[in-house]
Amino acid sequence: MTKGLLRVFTAGSVDDGKSTLIGRLLYDTKSIYEDQYESIKASSELRGEENVNLALLTDGLRAEREQGITIDVAYRYFSTPQRKFIIADTPGHIQYTRNMVTGSSNADLAIIMVDARNGITEQTRRHTLITSLIGIKHIVVCVNKMDIVDFKREVFEKIRHEFQSFSSTLEVANVQFIPVSALSGDNVVHKSEKIAWYKGETLLEYLENVNATNDENRLDFRFPVQYVIRPQSKEYHDYRGYAGIVASGVIKKGDTVTALPSGFSSKIKSIETYDGPIEGVVSGMSVTILLEDDIDISRGDILVRENNRPITEQNIDLMICWLNERKLAIGSRYAIKHTTKDLKGIVKDVQYKINIDTLQQVEDDKEIGLNDVGRISIRTTSPLFFDSYLKNRNTGSLILIDETTNETVGAGMIV
């Protein structure tokens, strides 16, 4: 049996070889098609490059190819007999950190690239911090370009040590280190003969075997109502179905649920899909729920179990990743999206900003600008029904939107 889908993203500084690594992974698993290979081969020759540049597989935009950098996330798909993978190749440039955040937010696992010659850089620290804030439970640190440092074990051990000491304060469950050369393929798919001192798994072996399926919250049933289905046809005259995706937990027909904010409870009459009714449903499935009683429920409301309710609060503390050139300002109002609910909020305070180099909390620096990370307090126009982000990614996350530009300016993780 296959292990299903694994969502992975790459992070690290510019030129650490993220795109090349993905190219290598695809090439060595025979996931590159002949016409794609011919096309990047021709492009590499046109550019006067010596070898076929595998990074061109993901750097698909004209501007990216011109500059040899990744600007926005590119998604790649491949499968092995064990698993199906979605890989987001995210930019290393500090300027495009917001796109790295985009690529990481739905991932199960991060591949953090470190150039063996340069060791840990500011971007390595920034990306590792964001990875831990986003709640990624598994990190693989690929120490890349081992070929240039003569495959020396000391170089690898030094970087491993450095990474462990700076990341010890961060919350990441599982960190692995693998010495690789993306350019020559050592330890990516095939075991390297030149790195005989490394006895662990290759990157692909690790990706195939890692157990990332138990990371979902199966305890707390949360069903944000996304859309109310009312056919208003003869056959389905009184039909009122609450459509949505189960954010977490499980529920079955006959269970009692409470709708928030109204607080009314009812029993689940049926759980429906186009393919017919089902007995029970788990997180991640899109379904339509019908209740026995006629209570007023609309988009933005949430169905939960009577005795397992989310936190209800208007004053909320969150960790914020700032994604816009316009700085966050205390006293400013923003539009907020949280689950299927739209509301507004005002920034009451910046508690601290995180110093990327030391990972220390800096309390006297309240200026949160592009790519900064900090902890803020907001007050919302109406009560929010949420869980802490650590417990529940789906009910603990929100975005801030600048109402004058409509841009998404902040990624918030409720503390």
Next chain:
Amino acid sequence: MRSKNSHLNTLESESIYILREVAAQFEKTALLFSGGKDSIVLSHLARKAFWPAKIPFPLLHIDTGHNFPETIRYRDDWVKKIDARLIVKYVQDSIDKGRVKEEKGYNASRNLLQTVTLLDAIEELKLDAAIGGARRDEEKARAKERFFSHRDEFGQWNPKDQRPELWNLFNGRKNIGEHFRVFPLSNWTELDVWQYIKEENIPIPSIYYSHPRECINRDGQLISMSDFLLAKETEEIGSYTVRFRTIGDMSCTGAVISNASNIDEVIEEISVSRVTERGTRSDDKRSEAAMEDRKKAGYF
């Protein structure tokens, strides 16, 4: 019923979530329908997302006039079957009105002209969202797309400055005159689409299966003979056993030699194929960034 752990369940749920999000966030939506397998799967998912209600938006076909006749027959049957409303806008009308000029010569195609007809339709119908079946695995510029992709008032895509898209929180806010392109099949691969068609038993146009056809071989592409194709004197017409891996205009979609005459054989063929499906599309081959350039201008 497929196994509970199938990744197709995950993809289906994700796509249904996106479709419902579109219906909830936008006022006037259309689903761009070409009669190709991706837009067929997309409209099937839309049926599922809103059942037992009807799909709350129409299908919009931008008709180049260069269709395979099988596609049009299929389209009309399918629309009835899923109880949807169909709007057709014709590239010929854009040509007659002088909005676009027909390309001339052997490689003439109406592919580029569609963009104008599409943008005109979006304006005329006052659409604030157009749902498309494009997938990220198809092409390198499409690999960069968001699910909710913002378009400015000229219908243009700005790939260098896309909105962040976090978790499953989709920001569809926009100013008047702007719109969104939404791609619920972003994470599907070609093989996923075919496996889904099989598991869901979805009918598809007959030209996806092996059949005899008169073609010419132009630059390695087998192009079907039709009224829309100007063959050079040196080009020999031959009879081939082919099928189509993608369906676009007759004049720019290449056929592949194939004996795959049912869904299992098609899946078998795709699984071992060493070329991408867009490899059969001469519209992608005009330059290295042909898709990016067309997308920036407002193409599908």
